[in-house]
């Protein structure tokens with residue numbers, strides 16, 4: 001059976017101030033063409049279909065268009081919700097579109113109930129594990145202490161238990177939206193680490209033939225059988241070095257996996273350039289970036305006048321400007337955003353305690369902070385769910 005694995009479409013998301021709907025529509029066209037031309041038997045979409053819980057109308061229309069085109073091809077599709085999706089909203093109508101062969105799995109309680117597809121060699125069971133927010137699904141999954149590893153392990157126990165009841169030789173595919181240890185993050189995934197360690201070891205997925213992961217935006221291979229497709233488009237400059245792709249996976253009769261990368265269309269390349277303004281405007285080595293979306297880091301000791309307009313004369317698609325005077329990169333005049341960059345909520349809170357008191361939090365105080373973040377997050381997600 002031949003699968004096409006993709007994830008993290010983030011329909012409706014903008015890249016800095018540039019709307020990406022046109023590029024997202026082009027990707028959907030590329031997906032449909034790939035399904036047709038490469039004789040794909042099933043499409044798997046591993047979460048973050050939308051960028052937010054209540055997506056803009058144009059994004060909903062694009063998703064609707066994608067569903068119609070996939071249904072017209074007659075190729076079954078299995079999808080799960082990610083941490084950016086509202087599982088409840090996305091799941092509305094799932095029963096109906098299931099009749100058209102689009103299987104949308106958004107309910108943690110149904111982890112152990114697969115979509116079973118068939119080929120000449122027998123059954124393939126697809127288990128869709130939607131993004132599992134520990135605090136919200138721990139009771140459903142019968143887990144005592146909420147944590148990413150604990151809830152995923154419980155969900156996988158259900159998968160293996162169901163698989164054990166199926167005919168000998170049944171092959172299996174799991175869709176999951178999670179941060180798996182060894183994966184490399186970028187700047188465009190929303191942090192899920194509130195509540196402790198977010199990374200789960202790849203070993204929790206043992207016992208299935210292929211694990212189609214979503215969440216991390218770079219295409220990557222953790223093991224032959226455990227892969228991220230990454231997002232089809234770059235959503236931050238930290239992805240300037242990515243080649244966006246999907247995985248075309250052949251699942252042999254004995255469950256052996258062969259995977260091929262299928263590259264996605266690139267709407268416009270990304271470039272990160274760094275130096276003093278006059279050098280950036282003159283350097284002949286930067287000619288190749290003139291048509292790119294550019295992030296420029298200016299190292300001038302004194303901030304030059306009107307830098308954006310001047311850069312735009314040479315790089316008309318400059319989207320981001322960063323000031324990093326080389327005299328004192330981390331000095332007292334570093335910007336607020338600069339000082340927060342790369343630190344999680346927990347770390348910022350702990351550093352704040354250290355800053356005002358002179359001594360950082362002890363183990364007990366750290367736990368209090370963690371619980372407070374958990375409560376806020378669970379409350380937010382619960383409100384999102386009932387809205």
Ligand SMILES: [Mn+2]
Nearest residue numbers: 008048189215
């Ligand atoms: Mn994502």
